[in-house]
Amino acid sequence: MPSETRSFAIQGRSDVVVAGSQGRRFAVRHGLDVRRATELAIVVSELASNIVKHGVRGEIRLIWSPETPPHGEIAVEAHDVGPPIHDLQLAMTDGYDDRGPIDPALILRRGGLGTGLGAIARLADRLEVREEAGGKVLTARFLLR
Amino acid sequence: MSESEDPHVVVTSERLQSVIEALSYASVDEFESCLSLLERSGELRDEFSELETAFSIFVRELGEAKSELNRTLAQQEAINRELEAKLETIEVQQAAIRELSTPIIEVWASVLCLPVVGIVDSQRSAEMTETLLETIVSKQARMAIVDITGIDVMDTKTADHFIKMARAVRLLGAECIISGINPGIAQTLTHIGVDLTGIRTLRSLRDALQLYLRETEQLVVHQHSQLARKLSSET
């Protein structure tokens, strides 16, 4: 079984929708059940909408690695050129951005509840962030069970 | 041009004039007229005619280079136009997607319906809330039906937010029905222990619409009978 990678450039809202629905197909094709595949699609959608909202522009990469124990893994990588996430632990907290709690009065105006990274942490098996030249990568991993 | 020969070249002012004229043609990109002038005066074979020939070769090459450049420029311009048209299409599509992601339909006077399909992430659920609440106010709606038949998975926080949206609708004085909750979502909701009291949920959009019809019908019947009673008491 060969590994497989697919990439999607993310710049605007329509790219988020495309990446999400392609993510679900990719996941089903590599053996996730429909429910988990939809969860992966939500994660793709959260990561992609964060690229649009906070990361300027970037790319979503879906990577299928059949060798990862026990039964293979799908990694969702979100590369972007935006500023680093100041404190990932804080940012992952529902209702927080990367520096502290979000003022509820601002939620509608800033266009988000601050629960995106929290959702990713709940739905994926793991979430990591690392710096790379000219930007950063967030990786959400889904293990096949 | 050997050493022994006369170093001077005699040229009639007429030939010189015609070369100058040819060059002035070249300077305004009239390469054809320029070349025909140079060729005409190049009939005599002397040293000056060599210069004229060299000129005409130079001008011909210049002409070709110019037209090549113009061709490329025209191509580039066509590409740019195409690119602009594409960007426009993308913008239109993005607007369409934004609208499609929260398509609020006024199914009846003062009854709104928000069918939710596709992938619901946190940003979309925030947008839906915003749009639904705004539309309820602007259309003075009495009822909002949020149909989530098409959704089988949601993050717990997103699901929680949906319920909060329903409560916010009630705060605005309208009723909110959530229809089409499937087993997966029901599990999510009970898992986080959301309080569903005061929130009407129905199996399908059809049930929700029927409920509305029944209620308005009762209202109309009630009003009719009241009116009838009033009329009969007056007579």
Ligand SMILES: Nc1ncnc2c1ncn2[C@@H]1O[C@H](COP(=O)(O)OP(=O)(O)OP(=O)(O)O)[C@@H](O)[C@H]1O
């Ligand atoms: N790609 C990114 N680049 C820079 N900062 C980011 C990125 N993704 C997230 N963040 C930071 O982490 C915070 C939390 O992100 P999260 O996705 O949880 O919330 P949100 O995007 O603000 O709102 P929501 O996802 O609920 O619509 C953001 O407010 C932002 O400060």
Ligand SMILES: [Mg+2]
């Ligand atoms: Mg987000």
